[in-house]
Amino acid sequence: MKRKAITFLILAIITTIAFSLNHNDLTRTTDLDKLIKDVETKTEKLLSKSNIPGAAISVLEDGQVTWIGTFGYADLDVKRKVDQNTVFQVASISKSVTALGVMKLVEDGLIHLDDPIENYITRWQLPESEYDPKAITVRGLLSHTSGLSVGGGYPGYESNTQLPTLEQSLSGIGGGSKPVELENEPGARYSYSGGGYNLLQLMIEEVIGEDFHSYLNEVVLAPLGMENSSFQWDDHLQDKTAKAYDVKLQLLPNYIFTEKAAAGLYTTIEDMNKFIIAEINSFHRSGILEADTVQEMFSPILEVRGFESFINDEAALGHFINHANNRIIVTHDGSNNGWKAHFSMEPQTGNGLIILTNGNNGTYLLNELVSAWYYTNFGIERQFDQLRHTVMATVYALSILILCWSLSVIVNLVSAFIKKELIVTTYSNKKVLLSKVLISIVLVSGAFLLSKISVLILWFIDPFIVILLVTSVFIRTILAVLQLYIREREIRKHVLKRSMKKRFLFNNL
Structure with a gap:
């Protein structure tokens, strides 16, 4: 429950900041x-x-x-410059x-x-x-x-x-x-x-x-x-x-x-x-x-x-x-x-x-x-400007959330790797391996398709938000594919054994 509350708070903060920022490159002035x-x-x-x-x-x-x-x-x-007769x-x-x-x-x-x-x-x-x-x-x-x-x-x-x-x-x-x-x-x-x-x-x-x-x-x-x-x-x-x-x-x-x-x-x-x-x-x-x-x-x-x-x-x-x-x-x-x-x-x-x-x-x-x-x-502001602000703020918030999610996954993976608790799955069953490969292909293809759609929809708004969204989606997709080949159950067992061993040693002191 506490973890959900923290997640919701982070989501609210990121969204609020994204929508409160000025996304204009040129200053709005009546002069x-x-x-x-x-x-x-x-x-x-x-x-x-x-x-x-x-x-x-x-x-x-x-x-x-x-x-x-x-x-x-x-x-x-x-290097011919634009002039008034170009x-x-x-x-x-x-x-x-x-x-x-x-x-x-x-x-x-x-x-x-x-x-x-x-x-x-x-x-x-x-x-x-x-x-x-x-x-x-x-x-x-x-x-x-x-x-x-x-x-x-x-x-x-x-x-x-x-x-x-x-x-x-x-x-x-x-x-x-x-x-x-x-x-x-x-x-x-x-x-x-x-x-x-x-x-x-x-x-x-x-x-x-x-x-x-x-x-x-x-x-x-x-x-x-x-x-x-x-x-x-x-x-x-x-x-x-x-x-x-x-x-x-x-x-x-x-x-x-x-x-x-x-x-x-x-x-x-x-x-x-x-x-x-x-x-x-x-x-x-x-x-x-x-x-x-x-x-x-x-x-x-x-x-x-x-x-x-x-x-x-x-x-x-x-x-x-x-x-x-x-x-x-x-x-x-x-x-x-x-x-x-x-x-x-x-x-x-x-x-x-x-x-x-x-x-x-x-x-x-x-x-x-x-x-x-x-x-x-x-x-x-013209109507398009209002649309642009909403789209940019939404994409910024979504991209940052995806990147934070990816960062959390990376931290957990690195931590498990350092503790030697990260076990890569080896598949003896070819059907299971094939299903994992197919899921990987679907994830990567989906990310690629999403990037193409994002470019088509957002190209007229701002080039940076397209790059930010596509990058965040691809990072999370790569991590999702990586997680398909990690035996999380084995990791939990390994951690549980170490915890029980420590408790046994403590009780016998």
Whole structure:
């Protein structure tokens, strides 16, 4: 009973400490100058901690660039540093830029948001479905409420391979792509669909009669002065483009895309500033688009549900919408293999944040910076920050408890070994030995599977807690396997005999 009480007390103490600790890398402050100073001071350390090669970060205030910071390396091999002209892939942020191009077609009267997409495409048709394809509208495609499937996530293609056509990609022909299908009732719920943006790309090409990337350059990139941006990896960008790296800082190919509207934009931190400032300005007065058009583009369509709801509240046209203190935050993330990017802006005040990275672990930096910026602007933690704190505290407490348990086992084993009371089992019965071996394999396999699952679930939270949890589980698993081959009954008998011998000697003195 006493032992259980002590165990419970230790559990309570560890859990309390884990949940009371501050797990943030950046200081939470409502002073923007202090936040910028903190970012300047700590970002290099965050890059090193998280295995992120480089980053470019921009902070906007009142619709103007307040600060730009560049950190780390665009190319680790030659030690080329990231600067303001370094070109990054921004992955799904391509969708936000594409949305401007689509809304320009709306303003020009060439398409209508609530028309069926099939009114504008002839080169490809959706597969048969139980749902009505006529209900798939341009608005639904822009807001991920069309009912279409993801389309495969679009990992991209190595530059020396033959790219599939857009129609082939839509049909699931090509590396990593899957057929775009009508899986849900259009307009019924939010479901993220890169395939929907593939259809929008096709629509633009058919309506305009020219390549997608040429049109977007004419109506968005060139008018905004985004000279180092393109939906095609042009010659003038190649020498400026950063190298992409995986979680272990191993070099990755520069993947290119048929699915340009969904994932294909190359840009710089300076050009992204121009894009965000143009959206902010057009929200208040006519600019790249009419103010009414931009306000409609930022109007929520449907609520985001499931895990994604911890990151975004609602889906709009090419953007996501979050709410804080009766104000809206317009945002979008980007995630290609080797590239992570993000922007957030508050169109009413003109405040914003842009982050570009060239590593698969860039998500760690994005989450920390976005949470800190959110607190600076609104004085409250975003929902994801609360989730992150709960997860980190839980993992810390669980890992420490497992390590304490393992330490207790190690102490007992070492003590028994020193006293020569540790007896390793030898099995004469092959069936018993086989069962022990099978149990050992199951334990090790289970630990390995748990580590893989932990990485998948916790990768976006913090790299250290993944290492801590996996290490603690593997240590305890190894000890559990070791204990399978120790004859505890023999140990107890041995100890009992020694105790009885001592008692006999004492009684005969």
